[in-house]
Amino acid sequence: VTASQSDCIFCKIASGDLGVPFVHESAGTVAFLDQAPQAREHILVVPKQHIVSVDELTRENDELLGELFETARRAAVLRNMNASGYRIVTNVGPDAGQTVFHMHLHVVGGEPLGHFGK
Numbered sequence: 001v002t003a004s005q006s007d008c009i010f011c012k013i014a015s016g017d018l019g020v021p022f023v024h025e026s027a028g029t030v031a032f033l034d035q036a037p038q039a040r041e042h043i044l045v046v047p048k049q050h051i052v053s054v055d056e057l058t059r060e061n062d063e064l065l066g067e068l069f070e071t072a073r074r075a076a077v078l079r080n081m082n083a084s085g086y087r088i089v090t091n092v093g094p095d096a097g098q099t100v101f102h103m104h105l106h107v108v109g110g111e112p113l114g115h116f117g118k
């Protein structure tokens with residue numbers, strides 16, 4: 001484990017060492033509640049492996065990407081967000097305002113969200 005990874009909050013959460021409860025867990029991913037929810041439901045889905053952002057992905061990560069979306073979908077079902085719908089967002093770098101440099105999917109819903117885009 002490198003210095004940057006031992007300092008990474010999402011590596012620590014994903015390892016289970018901080019005792020943060022998981023909404024769902026798979027072999028290579030975990031889902032947990034965001035500490036500062038931006039919607040009625042706000043889940044974070046992260047790979048257990050330290051990947052900085054989507055910018056770092058290669059086709060080597062294809063299986064992991066499928067697993068991240070599967071975990072997001074299952075977590076949305078477990079939190080009863082699936083029937084009414086939800087949004088999946090991942091921030092990459094400064095213009096997106098990324099603050100935690102361990103890749104994560106935001107899964108938000110549980111209430112009507114403003115339409116994204118336009």
Ligand code: 5GP
Pocket residue numbers: 009032033034035036037044090091097098099100101
């Ligand atoms: P970003 O801005 O990088 O896309 O998203 C980082 C997210 O992680 C924010 O929504 C923030 O509230 C959440 N977050 C940061 N630190 C922690 C933490 O220690 N525990 C939890 N549960 N969420 C965190």
Ligand code: ZN
Pocket residue numbers: 005008009010011012049050051101102
């Ligand atoms: Zn990490």
